[in-house]
Amino acid sequence: MKIALGCDHGGIAIKPSVVKVLKANGIEIEDFGCFDTSSVDYPDYALKVAEAVSQGKADKGIILCGTGIGISIAANKVKGIRAAVCHDLFTAQMCSQHNDANILAMGGRVVSEELAAQMTQVWLDTPFEGGRHSGRVGKITQIENKYFK
Numbered sequence: 284m285k286i287a288l289g290c291d292h293g294g295i296a297i298k299p300s301v302v303k304v305l306k307a308n309g310i311e312i313e314d315f316g317c318f319d320t321s322s323v324d325y326p327d328y329a330l331k332v333a334e335a336v337s338q339g340k341a342d343k344g345i346i347l348c349g350t351g352i353g354i355s356i357a358a359n360k361v362k363g364i365r366a367a368v369c370h371d372l373f374t375a376q377m378c379s380q381h382n383d384a385n386i387l388a389m390g391g392r393v394v395s396e397e398l399a400a401q402m403t404q405v406w407l408d409t410p411f412e413g414g415r416h417s418g419r420v421g422k423i424t425q426i427e428n429k430y431f432k
């Protein structure tokens with residue numbers, strides 16, 4: 284599995300702990316930056332990760348900003364992306380189990396390094412349940428097809 288990774292200066296604090304989990308799981312990482320705490324614009328990194336996932340160059344993505352909100356909003360503007368901003372283990376599990384989220388978003392000013400690592404592991408370990416949720420995710424795709432070019 285390959286995971287695309289992106290963050291801004293607000294999310295970079297939790298990147299090392301996420302990377303550690305990915306490496307421990309033998310996952311290939313494409314890190315699109317940023318790489319230091321200089322102020323940058325989160326949509327630039329959201330776009331890189333979202334395009335990699337949307338185009339099949341990565342299986343999934345993880346994006347990090349201060350809250351996880353801005354970077355997830357931006358990523359969700361790319362067709363085929365279901366980016367979920369999560370704050371705890373339950374939401375990290377459910378976004379995969381029920382929503383088939385292909386990008387996990389977290390906030391470096393919201394969750395600790397330890398929690399970010401645990402959430403990453405739970406998200407990786409939780410498969411999409413399918414069943415009744417397939418129809419609902421399919422309806423999200425229908426909305427995309429209606430409004431995206």
Ligand code: RB5
Binds near residue numbers: 292293294350351354
């Ligand atoms: C940057 O200061 C901050 O606005 C950004 O990381 C993110 O929290 C936006 O949603």
